[in-house]
Amino acid sequence: MTMLKSFCFLLIIHVALPLFMGYAQDDQSGFISIDCGIPKGSKYTDTKTGINYVSDDGFVEGGISQEISSKYVAEVNDLHLKTLRSFPTNIRNCYTLQPKQGKNNRYLIRVWIMYGNYDSKGNTPQFDLYLGADLWNTVNIAEPSDQYYYEIIHLTSSNYIHICLVNTGHGDPFISAIELRLLDITMYLPQFLSLDVVERAVFTTDAIRYQDDKYDRIWYPQSFSTGLKRVQTTNTISSGPLQVPLKVMRTALTNVDSRDGGITHTWDATIASNYIAYIHFAEVEILKENEKREFNVYLNDNYWDGPISPSNIITTLKTASPLTGFSNYTIRMTRTSSSTLPPTMNAIEVYMPKDFKQQQTDDQDAAAIWSTKSSYGMKRNWQGDPCSPKQYVWNGLKCSYKDITTPRIISLDLSYNNLTGNVPKFLASLNFLAVLNLTGNKFTRPLPEELLAKSKNGLLLLRFTLKVYSKKN
Template identity: 55%
Template structure:
């Protein structure tokens, strides 16, 4: 009986050990595996890999679930490739990953794409893949094959944002997104802390793909077909040697290739996309054949026929790794050549190639980001809040403003007014320790106002108006409001005064009634005095107007006019008439005397901010041209900042150009508008000292007065060449997708020709009546394809019903396409553009474009847009 019990215990121990070993091999605690496009809340285990996949619905708020076409489905495809999520809305759409191991760890991140003709267009899109605020890769997939983009990344934040950015060449999409925790010693580049994008990962000597669970990190090892080689393999396990930290799986190392001719070399070649592209190369090798005592395998490594290293002799059934880095060639050929001492042919087991890239990793501080995500979840906010709250600047969360002086950005302002918030103020806001302004007005918030708001040392403005809070307010908060360190906005409440008195904060006395009488008398006298003063001022004003009505007309003329905020309120009738909105803020209609004006007020959540406000005011003070909007004045009073312009009765060009417009602009009027706008831009480039680049030329920034005369507007992003003789300025990318110069985007070198490219897109919009970017068509590519077909009639806005001059139309198209040439040196100057448009307007045969303006369709490709 005792023998049986001992046997039973041994058996149970073996079972437990077996279960533990299986569990260890199946540890997915460091995995995030997302199948994009499957039903929200669903999950499954992949039968091929044993990996557990979940829906992407909880990682992103935007996009549409899609399936590949039935013709593209195949049993050989990974199941993740049968569905996808596409993004027809928004320029930037981001997945938010928060691995539980957090920052300071190295992760493998893999984005997988299979177009599968899901939209039945047979034309895969091109778009950009970003890791947070940093560009990762340009996604360029084929119709009939799946593509992976992989990066090894040392995370500096608990949040990892994978973003897909529309560049005007079709709607972005994604099939799967995978994250794998790596060991901290793997693929380390400790000196420069760079990330590694995968170029190739190849397994030799087999025809099968190796991944999880054979590789516990789920790297995908692809086989390669080779000629003049022979496959060899072993069934014995391959151990890891001391020289490799990359944990190459035994399944990969147990196969290899040798040359069919024992004396021949082994070759591995590839082409670089850029000569300056650096490569990290890991060659993994192990001896997998049993050698006799007199047998030796030894080889040297050559790169592009130059000796690189060696001799190398693989260790018996043990993995070793040879690592090197290099660059400065357009193509590479790796050669393994046996030495004269070797009795056996050379051998190759596996190789990995990576391109190191340096990511800035400027992200919102983790505590602030956690607060924002918690706030979004608590209140169920449906705003377009995705990706990093603070970067990039043009995608900053609506209502949020961030500091811009540190690598880890901090939230300094949040406006959640009119956001439908209900319940109590979330305690998470206590973590926004450097916030300066918090607006929670006009929601349905209830409960008591929390005391922690008083402990936010940098908080200067707190707006709680329009909610249903219980009283009294925290004494600490009232104290800060009383001493002036906090501007608190909230409705007055008599009960609050009562409560305060009951706690001894105020005292009643016998003389209180007398004091109240005195206060009432003083208030009455003051009110009468104020009323009399107002009547006198009104009488004087009316008399002056009667004496000289010209005064009010001259009031709009002086430049450098500074207005107070109360004057701006009076001009706009308390901001009652909204005529436009933009990234800067809201534009209101107003009256200065009897003359109409437009007032643009900076919003607290503006992505442009104070710097652009100051830039625009300064520029408009010094620039005077009939085709540039005139500055009437400005307001700069604390947080109240605004610019007052001449009023442009017919709004912006886009309002008259595209399909929604009821009034179709004639061909002649389109030429005139183009000519007007070109003259304004030409003056900025060639008439100003120093020259000024607008940096955001687009239809919405070309305004039309009552006579449809065009004038350039919105100069907040403009830059001047402050250095005499400078040909460019190196600057952070700014502008609007669809209009952005691809050369400026890739080099950060801003030139006058960057404006020329944007103006060329405007000309194409004038010609076609199409927007720069429609649902999935970029206007430059569309016009190019139509030009190749040789039919200008199909390019011109069909709403003109053929009422245009064909010769002039061709010249306009030719000029526009020259402006949007991919190479800036081939684009015309704005002087050239003005001259050509002037000739077109006169109806004469336009001058031939000079050589630098010649239309080169071959040089044109999709734009590199933000």
């Protein structure tokens, strides 16, 4: 994306009624909440949020359950930060989630990290965090007491969501909790970009998340300087297409002195990175007949939009093109000459758009190989996506990357694994499979007819015990 010279590119979202939401989530039907490291099979409901957490059993293989040092327990308000799972072995270790709503949906994915000197070494590690086959972020922990979360809004192209920790030689990777939330598909366009959260700021006294936000977005209170104040209402304000919570929109920031002319908000940036911002406005005060609130919006001293006169119908400003090329951004709301009241601002969201380019394994192939793993209890460190990224392709698999959409499995070697029982029919659903090696196991004959037919038709090189069914010349 080219550097944004003029800041006039803007999308205004102004609606009278909330959009119909495709999924009701008040019952957490679109949630997966995992507390990593708690005992196998355990679960609990967080007393503060009402969120239901389960253990990470069944989502990951290997790793060691740990607890943070007792020195830091008293500093932690969130139960899901008191335990963790560390991974002293393997370069890559992955959690695999399969939300029941499946692919082509938009999800909020959040990973929690707290070191808490769990290993008594006092050496904070650094490691990479992957989402599917793509690098999401590098986890770099400053102090043992620090609490982090990494959050992204992601449109899935697969039924499988893989969250992987990769050892980069700077200490053992670990993870405290994973949270997945189903969003409405119409939220947070552009359609095919993932959005890494930079900030989600409000002017309430306390942080806001579930149940006030049914999607469990976390809205943190923003500090503000003297000369500014928060104003509140109990009136109803529309939530808009982004379904901004009512509790967020009922509080706004404005000037103490009505004669003052402006509010500013700044965030630090990386020059080479892109940013997308959403600003939410609504009127929270009852204006008298002779009062008027009207203001213009500027970004880095360049006119952005206006004049804006907030009402009880939410107005959302969104940058239509990603911002880039600056080390920080300052948004300023300035009253117009005809306005009798200063500007207001209710909330701001800032994201870094990410274009995850690496495709995951075709879902049909992935389902077949995951079924193979579960059916035979394969212990081969088969974790994450079977084919992507290439350097972590599963042991015994060969994949083709020629398909323009997704990698396909073309060779599967299950030889000498002491496997028993029937050869499963679902292996025949690997449509691109050209080589299947089953020698050295104790399978029960006959072989599935689908596999034999492929072999006889010259479509599959099938090795089974001492006999070889080869392709036709």
